[in-house]
Each structure stands twice: as structure tokens, then as C-alpha cells.
Amino acid sequence: MRIKTELELQSFYPSELEVANISHTDTEIHIKMFARSKNCTCPKCGIVSANRHGTYERKLQDLPILGKSTWLFVNAYEYQCDNPDCSITTFVETVNGFLGYYSRMTDRCADFICTLAMETSCEGCSRICRSMNLKISGDSVIRLLTKRFKLQEEAKCGSTIGVDDFAFKKRHTYGTIIVDEATHTPVAILDGRDGRTLKEWLAQNKHVKTVTRDRASAYAAAIQEILPDAMQVADRFHLHQNLLEAIKNTVNATVPVDVKIPEDYGREQQQAEPEECDGSKKNLGQCG
Structure with missing residues (x-):
């Protein structure tokens, strides 16, 4: 007996994002979503703002589902910063870190790509992602790594x-x-x-x-x-390198570069060695 099952995708996304519609083709899955957040933190000054400025649709790439490219079409809010001294006037919501401020992919998708690139290479990561129906080029991987590196806190050192x-x-x-x-x-x-x-x-x-x-x-x-x-x-x-270089220079100055061997050296050695005596010799008196 075949059991009919269903997969609830809503449980795989933050509660602030409501899944409204799902459509798919042979290669892609499109998920229409609406943002339900009430406020957002300014990326510049850190002030929490609840003043909504407007809405717009964001197209973001998520991790593939069953080998198919997954695209999120999120109806997100823009917020206006409440800090009058802040240089940023409006900014888009991040949904508790699930979406980047200006990214075209989800943060978990970017985490996977960065981890894969660190273990392989940027071009190798791009080829593997394409085989998984995750669309990204090698140059985009480099830009993603560079962006995340700049966002890291400056490392502290000792004395x-x-x-x-x-x-x-x-x-x-x-x-x-x-x-x-x-x-x-x-x-x-x-x-x-x-x-x-x-x-x-x-x-x-x-x-x-x-x-x-x-x-x-x-x-x-x-x-x-x-x-x-x-x-x-x-x-x-x-220190070791300088010591070895000093020893090498000293040896080169003391020992000649070429050691000449006389041409008749081998012939003199053969004449100096006595011939071995065996039973095939006719004049045995010269042996011993």
C-alpha cells in the first residue's frame, strides 16, 4: 500500500516569512513569501526602527531542494532609520539574519558556498555548485569571501x-x-x-x-x-639560514671548487696491484 506524504516547507523558514505559493518546473522551485516582521535593526548605527518606508519584492536563491534550484520571491519591507544622525535613510529587513541586507541569496546558502570554497577553491566551488543547480560563478565566490572577510572583527594579538x-x-x-x-x-x-x-x-x-x-x-x-x-x-x-650561508661561503673559500684527478691515476693503480694466480696460468713459478 502506497502512503501519501506531504512536506511542509513553512517549518524550514523563519516564522517572520509566510509561504504563500509554491510552483515548480523540471529544474526550478519558486516559493512566494510575505514578510511579517514588525521592526528591523539599522546596519549602520544599530538602532531598532519600526518605521516602515515601503515594500518591494526580493528575488533570492536558497539551497537546492531535491536537486532543483530554489528561488524565494519575498515581499519585504523597507524601514526608515529613526536616528537623525545616521547616514542611512532606508534599509531592508534581514528577518533575524536569514536574509542579508543587500544579498541575492539567503545567509545559509552563502554559508554553504563559503565553506565549500574554503575546502576546495573558488572555481572548484563554482563547478560543484553548478552540478547541484546552485547558480554562482567563480568571481562571485571571490566577492562573497571578500565581503565576509571585511565584515569580520579585527583580530587581536598579544604583546x-x-x-x-x-x-x-x-x-x-x-x-x-x-x-x-x-x-x-x-x-x-x-x-x-x-x-x-x-x-x-x-x-x-x-x-x-x-x-x-x-x-x-x-x-x-x-x-x-x-x-x-x-x-x-x-x-x-x-638565523639558521644565515648560519648555513656563512658555512657555505667559508667552505667555498677554503676548499677548491674543482678537484683535479691525474689522467694516469687509474693506470698506476692497476700496475701497483699484483695479478691473481689461478690454475690456467702456464708459468706457475711467477705466482706466489
Whole structure:
């Protein structure tokens, strides 16, 4: 006996969004929804506003359902900020973080894409998403990651940091990475390695007392200018590298590069070695 079942989609969405209509094709599912929120928080000043300005329809992409692309058509409200000093006049509701302020996809869909991109790559993530009927390009994945990175809070570090340079593109573009020595985690990535951006960062983090670095003069001058009382320590990697380079130069100066072997060296060795005696020799008297 076949049992007839139904799936209630309303339970998968916030209570502030009311499902009004569902339609589908062979490849897509369209869900018409109405927002029922009463207020919203301003993204600029954080003031909660209940002053509605108007409504408009938002088209957002959600996670696929049974392999079909899912699109939400949300009749959302625009709110007017009640703070007269705020630079934002109107803003759209987020429905308790389910929708972004200016995003074209739900936050849970963006979370999935970011997680997949961090485990694979932006282009690989785009190809996997397309096979799941989730429409996004590699460039859009990069923009999404960049946007979420800028929204993160600035990482805090202790009093001891490590500074080194790295290549965005070798022999073309370089940057500076700052690592917290206590947790061994990066706290900042700066443009360039001439010390200019490092000065700006150190000016905002004057609690730093110890800096481990390589022997680049640009970093040393920047630290000495901004934090003259900070202790500068040469890091272990560059100490080992400098030691090996000094040993190599000393050995090269002492030992000749080419060691010449005389041409008659092999012939003299053969003459010096006595021939072995066996039973096939006719003159056995010369043996022994």
C-alpha cells in the first residue's frame, strides 16, 4: 500500500516569512513569501526602527531542494532609520539574519558556498555548485569571501608578534603577514613589504613589546620609529639560514671548487696491484 506524504516547507523558514505559493518546473522551485516582521535593526548605527518606508519584492536563491534550484520571491519591507544622525535613510529587513541586507541569496546558502570554497577553491566551488543547480560563478565566490572577510572583527594579538614578507605573485607583488606568537595564528595581512603599512598597523597596536622578524632593514626601521622601546628579535628560521650561508661561503673559500684527478691515476693503480694466480696460468713459478 502506497502512503501519501506531504512536506511542509513553512517549518524550514523563519516564522517572520509566510509561504504563500509554491510552483515548480523540471529544474526550478519558486516559493512566494510575505514578510511579517514588525521592526528591523539599522546596519549602520544599530538602532531598532519600526518605521516602515515601503515594500518591494526580493528575488533570492536558497539551497537546492531535491536537486532543483530554489528561488524565494519575498515581499519585504523597507524601514526608515529613526536616528537623525545616521547616514542611512532606508534599509531592508534581514528577518533575524536569514536574509542579508543587500544579498541575492539567503545567509545559509552563502554559508554553504563559503565553506565549500574554503575546502576546495573558488572555481572548484563554482563547478560543484553548478552540478547541484546552485547558480554562482567563480568571481562571485571571490566577492562573497571578500565581503565576509571585511565584515569580520579585527583580530587581536598579544604583546609578542612575528613579522615576515610573502609573495602574492612571486617577483611581482608582495605583502606582509603578522602572526601572534602566543597562538601562532595570523592577525593581519598588509600590502607591500616596504614598512609603510607596517607603521600604520603598529601605530594602532602600541601594546606590542616584542617583535620577531627577518633582517630586512625596512621592518627594522618601521619598528624602531613607531615602537622604539620594543625588543626586536631575529627569528630562528633566518638565523639558521644565515648560519648555513656563512658555512657555505667559508667552505667555498677554503676548499677548491674543482678537484683535479691525474689522467694516469687509474693506470698506476692497476700496475701497483699484483695479478691473481689461478690454475690456467702456464708459468706457475711467477705466482706466489
